Amino acid sequence: MIGTIAIIAAFITASGIIINRIGWRWFYIAAKTSKRDLLALFAYIRLLILVRKYLKNNLTISDIFEINCKKNPNKIAVIQSDNTDINKKLTFNELNIFSNKIANIFYNNNYKNGDVIALLLENSPEFIGIWLGLSKIGCIIPLINTNLRNKSLLHSIKIAKSKCIIYGENFKQYINDIKNDLYMENIKLYQYDNNNNDINNMILNIKFNTINIDNNDNDNDNNDNDNNIVKLNHNNKLLYIYTSGTTGLPKAAVISHARYIFICAGIHYTLNMKIDDIFYTPLPLYHTAGGIMSIGQSLIFGSTVVIRKKFSATNYFSDCIKYNCTVSQYIGEMCRYLLSTNINDNIDKKHNIRLMFGNGLRPQIWKNFVERFNIKQIGEFYGATEGNANISNTDGKIGAIGFISRIIPTIYPITIIKCNQDTGEPIRNSNGLCQICKPNEPGVFIGKIIPGNPSREFLGYVDQKASEKKIVYNVFKYGDSAFISGDILIADEFGYLYFKDRTGDTFRWKGENCSTSEIEAQLSNITDYRDIIVYGVEIKNMEGKAGMAAIYDPQENLNLLEFSNNIKDILPVYARPQFIRLLTKIDLTGTYKLKKIDLQKDGFNPNIIKDKLYYLDSNGTYKLLTNDIYEQIQNNKIRF
16 A cells, blocks of 8 residues: 555656646647648658668659550650640650650660750750650759840759750840850750640750651560660769749759659648649649659649649639649749739639649738638648758648647658858857757748758758758857858747748749849849849738849949840849839948948838839839839739
């Protein structure tokens, strides 16, 4: 009896110590989040099992794709929604045949494992087939942003060390503009034409020669079968995807076969996607979201994916209804555009979409959006193409971009650390190590780097110097390292993560990240090296921040017409300043750095700014921004 009492007393004492240490609140939080965390843990385990199986068997994307081809050769792999031609619906077998022909053509033209072949093509089934075919002979394919022109386009091709570029006929003029520079670099030009809209009758113009891709030799195994051409490795480089955070000077992020699988499978398991789902994406396939997260569902899991050349708000749900889609993709701007369309009871809720996934859905419109369009689940995700810190909202928490488990926080090693919110630099303790933020304390988001682990590895960019800037060392112990996102996030007490802002010289506009320092450098070059400060400003009811350039022009002799024409040659559309402020004086810090914060706080309000202000009109020229124009912008009568 005494022994039993002693045991009970010891248990009560131990429980008291535990409760005193972690608090009663922990049990409440654990109860509230246990289902969410356990489901996520189960998904993570399934993901690790899959990636380790593919690693063990040394499988590449094309290996996995061909397994799906054998399982369902006549299943539709990809559909192009804005083309009614029946041949724009490709089965797995048809896509495989086409990709094999691409592989053999370039293999027979002496392209080999490790060669870099850039691809500049609009969304189409052929876009997928071309890079898939090139990957079968071990080529690395930089997927070029179709918005780039002149210097930024040339830079993207050169920085990847491309031996050649395949470009669509729609981009012929843009290639001609830089053709001499490409020839000087000994970069060959291959123009792809598809005049017949027939997947089985395509032409590649290879410099001065024409190679026909047709079905005349389907019985020739050497032409339609890529078996044993070259043995590839699971960890080989597959694609270069350009981060949109570099405006005129994009950085090429490295995507290996292993990384591609992890990204695609991660979103698949986390959001409980199904193999028989039909996916819809109007996003560009040269970016990670459309090109991996959606297209990967077809290549890796054998699902059908419907693509569109360009997003159309009026056709979005019509397309989903037409092709019986069950999962669709968005970026934040798309949701706002969809919500602004006229209400149509015959379309808005007549679709079969059970899940929409993407990033950038503003909390302010989240509830209205899901109610109007009857979306059962929103899968908001967060992550960088080059990074290893990727998360997603699995339970529809409004405004959240993901979560960190409060029960088992170390299971997925991501966290938020204290930082200088202006520079993004970590704030270290007396031991020189980083500090974890408390609930509701803003900080920079990081992901621990573990080499060899596909979920924790950091492959970075082709440019190693650029890669080093994204790594922080001596994080929680000496010698460790982490990928630092540069984004300020907040986690509440339940672990839900919310995006707050971007640190340093970046802002996001039209779904693209823009580097202010690089825009400043480009603009300075075309204005006789004037002092220029670029920053992002908020426009009422607009997602992201619009670019604004404060230009030092005390004599007011800047030719804005010439300026607006010149920026078209050096900056993509999304990186061009929407507002101009002509400064008559300029302030410097004690270390002779241009001050930016005060200018950013002023915004573009002519009621408080004495300097002349201009806005970029729909014709691409800068017009004087008056009080009346300002009110029209604020009331969304002038759109950007």
